Amino acid sequence: MDAFAQFLQAKYALDQRSLNPVVWRRFLNELSGRTPLDLLDVGTGTGSMFRRILQHYDHGAMRLSGLDIESGLLDIAEKEIIDLLQAKGFAVENGAGRLCAVNDEDRIEFQRVCTPLTDFRSVPNCFDIITAHAFMDLVSLQQTLAGFYSRLKPGGLFYATINYDGETVLFPPYPDSEFEDALLQAYDASMEARRLNGSETGGAKCGRRLYEELLNAGFEIVSYGSSDWNITPCDGAYLDDDHIVLDRLLGWIYSEGRINPSIDLKKLDRWLECRRQQRQKRMLGIIVHQIDVLARKASRVSHEENTAWMF
Numbered sequence: 001m002d003a004f005a006q007f008l009q010a011k012y013a014l015d016q017r018s019l020n021p022v023v024w025r026r027f028l029n030e031l032s033g034r035t036p037l038d039l040l041d042v043g044t045g046t047g048s049m050f051r052r053i054l055q056h057y058d059h060g061a062m063r064l065s066g067l068d069i070e071s072g073l074l075d076i077a078e079k080e081i082i083d084l085l086q087a088k089g090f091a092v093e094n095g096a097g098r099l100c101a102v103n104d105e106d107r108i109e110f111q112r113v114c115t116p117l118t119d120f121r122s123v124p125n126c127f128d129i130i131t132a133h134a135f136m137d138l139v140s141l142q143q144t145l146a147g148f149y150s151r152l153k154p155g156g157l158f159y160a161t162i163n164y165d166g167e168t169v170l171f172p173p174y175p176d177s178e179f180e181d182a183l184l185q186a187y188d189a190s191m192e193a194r195r196l197n198g199s200e201t202g203g204a205k206c207g208r209r210l211y212e213e214l215l216n217a218g219f220e221i222v223s224y225g226s227s228d229w230n231i232t233p234c235d236g237a238y239l240d241d242d243h244i245v246l247d248r249l250l251g252w253i254y255s256e257g258r259i260n261p262s263i264d265l266k267k268l269d270r271w272l273e274c275r276r277q278q279r280q281k282r283m284l285g286i287i288v289h290q291i292d293v294l295a296r297k298a299s300r301v302s303h304e305e306n307t308a309w310m311f
């Protein structure tokens, strides 16, 4: 498994602890009664959102489509979903790019869609639910939300979770706080500078932008709230696999500092050394501010809204 897949797997438990509980419960409540449920997860990675739903929701029939550009990640997603469904007593068949799991009451299908989101084509009004977990900062909000709106059935839901919202704080405070502030600004600036096919992306303030762009796209906001990552030692130990996530975050912050001309490289190396030592001693903490939002497409929509379906 490559380092990025390891990171995704390591953050599964952290994400579950961090999801905003009110928004999550509201999302689960909204699922019930919609059967069969047609669900699209974009940027599915190792399938964390589907695994979470299958673990926590007492489901009926479901058709799950997992979209990602990385086929290696989709391989892992598929294997994890098979393992989970088999552990729940489903008989699983896998053929022709579609996985089908049945038990006495339910039928669950999983289809992998290996394509960039911008190339994804489907008919309008075909999904009950679209989910995007730690993804919206990577794509153009306006364009993507217009595509989601037209693909959702009237009354359909968009659940976007773990959207970074422009604040990363490290503990204990670093003695040269001015340097660390500049470094964290460079880290956020790298996300702000990200472009996809020439368009601005959700970027470092994705959480708050998403709220605004959802309203602009015609969605109603059902529920929202913070889903901050608290990677903080508890009685001298990190929870779950948080230490792996912490190492990756330190590495990414450092890498962005290396390529930013305003960052002093000697100070940067000293910073990494200090923060790594604190991490070894299980003293280092990091809090990352994020936002979850659940939004709904109106139950009655105009013809024009229904036909604007291209990404």
Ligand SMILES: C[S@@+](CC[C@H](N)C(=O)[O-])C[C@H]1O[C@@H](n2cnc3c(N)ncnc32)[C@H](O)[C@@H]1O
Pocket: 008, 042, 043, 044, 045, 046, 047, 048, 049, 067, 068, 069, 070, 073, 115, 116, 117, 118, 132, 133, 134, 135, 138, 139
């Ligand atoms: C931060 S990861 C989140 C993965 C997963 N949702 C999770 O949190 O465990 C973002 C995912 O989006 C995928 N991705 C990035 N840009 C994409 C695009 N334009 N179209 C489809 N997938 C994309 C990546 O391959 C990666 O798996």
